[in-house]
Amino acid sequence: MSQPSTGPIVERVDARHRYEILVDGERAGLAAYRDRGEQRVFHHTEVGDAFAGQGLAALLVQRALADARDSGKRVVPVCSYVAKFLERHDEFADIADPVTPDILRWLEAERD
Incomplete structure (x- = not known):
């Protein structure tokens, strides 16, 4: 008999500067x-093709914003x-800052 799924888990992985969503232990x-x-x-969000259409990106971003x-x-x-996501979920409007040219320059330098 197989074990029932526990549902998606979102974890912050500070060493890799990202949040990951796991389904049955698979990222x-x-x-x-x-x-x-x-x-x-x-600066980037993705969900693997095998997991598309399950609402995982929204769950991932919601939990990441709540953690932030x-x-x-x-x-x-x-x-x-x-x-x-932020446009559709005003419950996070109080913590959202606009994207500025200064932030984009800073981010580009960080990724080099």
Whole structure:
């Protein structure tokens, strides 16, 4: 008899600057970020093709934003998925900062 699924788990992996969503122990997707002072700059979100259409990206981003809030961070949605999520979920509006040219320059330098 197989064990029932426990549902997706979202973990922050600080060493890799990302949140990962796991389904039955397998990484299904990630939301990459860099911290800039009091801001958590989200720059990329992806979910593997095998896990598409299950609402995992939304769950991943929701939990990542909640964790950022709990950590005292503000969020900057460079990632288009995170930006669209924030447009639809005003419960995070109080911690969202706009993307500025300064942040984009900083992020580019961080990724080099």
